[in-house]
Amino acid sequence: MGAAEETGVEEQPWGQVSPDAARRLLIAAVEAFAERGYHATTTRDIAGRAGMSPAALYIHYKTKEELLHRISRIGHDKALTILRTAADGEGTAADRLAAAVRSFVGWHAAHHTTARVVQYELDALGEEHRTEIVALRRESDAAVRGIINDGVRAGEFDVPDVPGTTLAVLSLCIDVARWFNVAGRRTPDEVGALYADLVLRMVGART
Amino acid sequence: MGAAEETGVEEQPWGQVSPDAARRLLIAAVEAFAERGYHATTTRDIAGRAGMSPAALYIHYKTKEELLHRISRIGHDKALTILRTAADGEGTAADRLAAAVRSFVGWHAAHHTTARVVQYELDALGEEHRTEIVALRRESDAAVRGIINDGVRAGEFDVPDVPGTTLAVLSLCIDVARWFNVAGRRTPDEVGALYADLVLRMVGART
DNA sequence: CCTGATGGTGAGCAAGCGCTTAGGGAGCGG
DNA sequence: CCGCTCCCTAAGCGCTTGCTCACCATCAGG
Structure with missing residues (x-):
């Protein structure tokens, strides 16, 4: 509680992103980019973390x-x-x-x-x-x-x-x-x- | 003179690297990595900046x-x-x-x-x-x-x-x-x- | 003149990349 | 029941990647 209230940082980070599948992909991308860097991350990795096939990414986003x-x-x-x-x-x-x-x-x-x-x-x-x-x-x-x-x-x-x-x-x-x-x-x-x-x-x- | 003397940073950055071709490749790699990042840099780019063919890199270094x-x-x-x-x-x-x-x-x-x-x-x-x-x-x-x-x-x-x-x-x-x-x-x-x-x-x- | 070491090239291989396409299944109004 | 929309997948295309391999130019020593 302390951290949330005190820093004024809250309300669920990616709440504004919808639909649900798009948000899951985005969260997966954040994790992957943070771990390996943008260029070292593959679209297959992002989709995999979100529990989807590589092609699903391109339904919600035009490019990486x-x-x-x-x-x-x-x-x-x-x-x-x-x-x-x-x-x-x-x-x-x-x-x-x-x-x-x-x-x-x-x-x-x-x-x-x-x-x-x-x-x-x-x-x-x-x-x-x-x-x-x-x-x-x-x-x-x-x-x-x-x-x-x-x-x-x-x-x-x-x-x-x-x-x-x-x-x-x-x-x-x-x-x-x-x-x-x-x-x-x-x-x-x-x-x-x-x-x-x-x-x-x-x-x-x-x- | 000021900068060099004052910071104690001198004596040519990559002087210890030899032979000359290896040093040129290394300097080219520094530039490329700094500009684009390691993963976004290709071995062809490094070799090209050093004025060599892609294969020449592997005479002096085992891998990227x-x-x-x-x-x-x-x-x-x-x-x-x-x-x-x-x-x-x-x-x-x-x-x-x-x-x-x-x-x-x-x-x-x-x-x-x-x-x-x-x-x-x-x-x-x-x-x-x-x-x-x-x-x-x-x-x-x-x-x-x-x-x-x-x-x-x-x-x-x-x-x-x-x-x-x-x-x-x-x-x-x-x-x-x-x-x-x-x-x-x-x-x-x-x-x-x-x-x-x-x-x-x-x-x-x-x- | 030959020989071997050194440092280079051109071509290309296997793998992996971003992205596309044809098609399938679930839900739903009529 | 049909037919339409919305998400999603399997397969794969065209290209680039890191790296290899067969071969060649230069030059010093015998």
Whole structure:
């Protein structure tokens, strides 16, 4: 309960995908892409994990790349929502930055298979789909930069290089998807709390 | 001169690889792997970039995976050397931590194509090769953790969670390889300086 | 001049890839 | 009962993949 409530990440990840067979294929694709990478995953593998024949995939998706795009799009939407919710929340800039990092990192840890695909398989997207996704990523960057700028203006933060620090903060959070391991000793919430503290130090928040 | 001298990264990256044809193939592989990823790169592409026929690759390397292993091994050796040089240097823990981050990040930025392969294509290695490389990575972790521990013992740093902070510092540095772009506005040295400052803040170094 | 080592080529094999196509069975309105 | 729609499968097409093999050019030593 703690993780769900606290990070504000819930309501069943792929609930919006229908029909049921399409959702099963998509979940199978997420697992396979996260384990082996997009290019090393075969359509036969995806269909097999979903308990279907290879041809069934093409009833619901035009190509293998469309599957990746759907996953990437949903994931980026979720990430952006998380960041904006925190950015538009109440409290000081430090409160909002901590909340943003806590929930963003919590999501990357709790859904690290999805996050791995979302964050590290961008290059496998086709030209058009990639530019669409890159636009979403720029909005995420803007959300975080907004909080940091608020803190600087309010005299709460000491940040010599706002764009550079924004980049570093996002980079730090995103890379959680690469190393986080379910078998590890830390829960998503613990990592979120640790990272929120580290980020507040990076921006020189007066404690 | 600045970058080379300052980061201590030099002496021609692949000088140790011989004969010449093997080195050309290896450099071609680094470029191709960095651009498209290991699985999306074909042996014909590598050979083509090196100006050779596809068959020539197999005179110098047994498999495509051996190429990746050679690259990964040399890169990890270099990374470990950089960290150990800084860790064994002179000065306070803060001095050595800053030097480690500055040179480590500088290397990831300046050689971001190599670093991308080294850091993000681990999973494509075979079982044995991967465990060999993972051992090197644990030593890198130990080097950084050593500096931080020194700082804590000396009362220079304020770090509640040393293993977690070590992980975060390395993660932050490594992820530079993912986003760094030559066309961007920052030089490798500038990124190194920015990151060294951020990391000192993360460990609560008294300034 | 021959010989062997070295480092290369052109052609191609077996396997696996993304994707298509012809057809089948379950459910349902009429 | 028919006939239509919706999902799904078996089979397989055309192509690319990692890798091999028979053969050749260059050159140093005897």
